[in-house]
Amino acid sequence: MIKKSLWLGVVASLSLGGCATVEVNPRDLDNRVQLPLSVTNPSPGGAVTSKVVIFEVDTSNAKVAKESEAGSSIQFALDGYINEAGAELVDRNLAAKLKDEVIRAEMGGAGAYQGAPVADYAVRTTVTGASFGAEFKEASRWTDDDGKTHVTPASCNYASRVGLSVDVYTVPELKRVKSLRGTGSTSASEDARNSNCSKGGPSLVRRAAEDAVYEIQEELKAFLAPTGYVLHGFETAEGKYILKTTLTKAIGAKEGKGVRIINVTEEGDRYPIGEGKIATPLVQSGAFVVVDEETISRVRIGDEVRVDHSCSIMGCKLDQTLGMK
Structure with a gap:
């Protein structure tokens, strides 16, 4: 019985964590963080779909x-x-x-x-x-x-x-x-x-x-998964770090979904530099992504952003049942 209760507790906490989103008011994003430019994509725009x-x-x-x-x-x-x-x-x-x-x-x-x-x-x-x-x-x-x-x-x-x-x-x-x-x-x-x-x-x-x-x-x-790009970085009054990206709902972005941020070198090599989570609301011009301080310190304007479609430790089927997919 204890094992069953523990498992149900894990499921509940993971499902709540997986669905939780950070709410962002775009009008409050007036403190722009000065991010360096990507060597390979200094003027990003749109997204690349296959x-x-x-x-x-x-x-x-x-x-x-x-x-x-x-x-x-x-x-x-x-x-x-x-x-x-x-x-x-x-x-x-x-x-x-x-x-x-x-x-x-x-x-x-x-x-x-x-x-x-x-x-x-x-x-x-x-x-x-x-x-x-x-x-x-x-x-x-x-x-x-x-x-x-x-x-x-x-x-x-x-x-x-x-x-x-x-x-x-x-x-x-x-x-x-x-x-x-x-x-x-x-x-x-x-x-x-x-x-x-x-x-x-x-x-x-x-x-x-x-x-x-x-x-x-x-x-x-x-x-x-399509590739979006980092456009800007912001710091909120509460100390949260937000990236403006070109990911949209039409290409798989979803509130609460995780994303992976990738830096592309001049030689074409790709290096993951951090992760984030898509904030609420998901606006038409492109998703806001919440990241931590360590991640934003590595981010460059023009870095790639891709929706993370991996499943939790509970597996894809249970994720889908709980609304996490």
Whole structure:
């Protein structure tokens, strides 16, 4: 009981901490901190978003997934997560030739796309394996120490498992720059009148496929997250440090969300210099980000700012349930 109470306390404190935001009144930000200029981006503006095309999911090597039409569920889930990341989705019908070139490059052929510049990245997804099983369990009865008889009805137990690979290629170079592997599983049980357990196979396989996508979504969103920039720095009367950035709601910014701040050197190397949290309100011109004194001492105007899509120690699913994602 103590362990359960402790765990519930941790969940409550983390969920409150994850949702808490600092409120900023833009009209009170009149004490500007003099920040040095970035060597590579001294006059920042706007944000950089990626155009992404997602090819139709390949289920040809997984009969169970193909028969269950799991490809559509995977496609829908990928679309949603990439959209959440703030990337721009491109109509895959505009990139039929691009898909052929990606396949050629993967097979060791010449690798460069010569067609129209429809996207920055291409995502190819393959279901590497899928299974579904059903088991009938007969009814049973047992008697407790008080002599009371308990009956467990007959049941059908179902389970499905799906594995997939998600590969991201640059366009037009067709260089694979990200390779993710996910495995999803799900199970279900129902009372049975007879031993013919044959219900729900396709829906369970689709749920397992969605679970496999969920397993890789955190890393995929982090890779495709748009890049905003630091415009100004301020110190409030209460001693808080605020950065004005070009991150907006349209590209994934959300009140209370964490961000990572990155300095880019003249040689193109990237170094994380600190973290912050998006303040309330999230204004149309760009998010205000709360940072500590140590972080602002390292920040330069023009430094990159990216939304942090990583999950807490509780995991992505519980974060989403608690409204932290």
